[in-house]
Amino acid sequence: MERTLSIIKPDGVRKNVIGEVIRRFEAAGIHIAAMKMLRLTKAEAQGFYAVHKERPFFDSLTDFMSSGPIVVMVMEGEEVIKKNRELMGATNFKDAAPGTIRRDFATDIEQNVVHGSDAPETAAFEISYFFNALEICS
Ligand code: CMP
Numbered sequence: 001m002e003r004t005l006s007i008i009k010p011d012g013v014r015k016n017v018i019g020e021v022i023r024r025f026e027a028a029g030i031h032i033a034a035m036k037m038l039r040l041t042k043a044e045a046q047g048f049y050a051v052h053k054e055r056p057f058f059d060s061l062t063d064f065m066s067s068g069p070i071v072v073m074v075m076e077g078e079e080v081i082k083k084n085r086e087l088m089g090a091t092n093f094k095d096a097a098p099g100t101i102r103r104d105f106a107t108d109i110e111q112n113v114v115h116g117s118d119a120p121e122t123a124a125f126e127i128s129y130f131f132n133a134l135e136i137c138s
Helices: 012-016 020-025 042-048 058-065 081-089 101-105 120-130
Strands: 002-008 031-038 070-077 112-114
Touching: 002 020, 002 081, 002 120, 012 020, 012 058, 012 070, 020 031, 020 070, 020 101, 042 120, 058 101, 070 081, 070 120, 081 101, 081 112
Parallel strands: none
Antiparallel strands: 002 070, 002 112, 031 070
């Protein structure tokens, strides 16, 4: 059993696809173990995406991620990191496979509806950024 962090980004919330995104996760057999809606400050977005701080898109990305509410979830399941990334599709929606969340709902490489951890180590950091142990229901 593995855990990953999923975020429905501000554009996903604005597009009213929270329910549809979660429906796809559940239909794929993924269990939601924790969930909340919140709005990041710019500094909190910078802390979450610190790994990208040298990238040219860092300032714009953290402006976007603090532009409105997000939904953060801990998801559990076998190979859930990989499964979630398959459901999301490629970072750039133009490269994402048909039927993936980003292909269906994203309009921009930055405003790409969802985020998902890319490895067990990043999942551990990202989950602990938003949730403490008592908030996660296995
Ligand atoms: P995410 O999977 O959350 O990881 C980092 C985010 O940076 C990515 O989704 C996009 O929102 C954004 N991103 C990645 N590459 C680019 C890029 N070339 N230009 C702008 N934003 C990007």
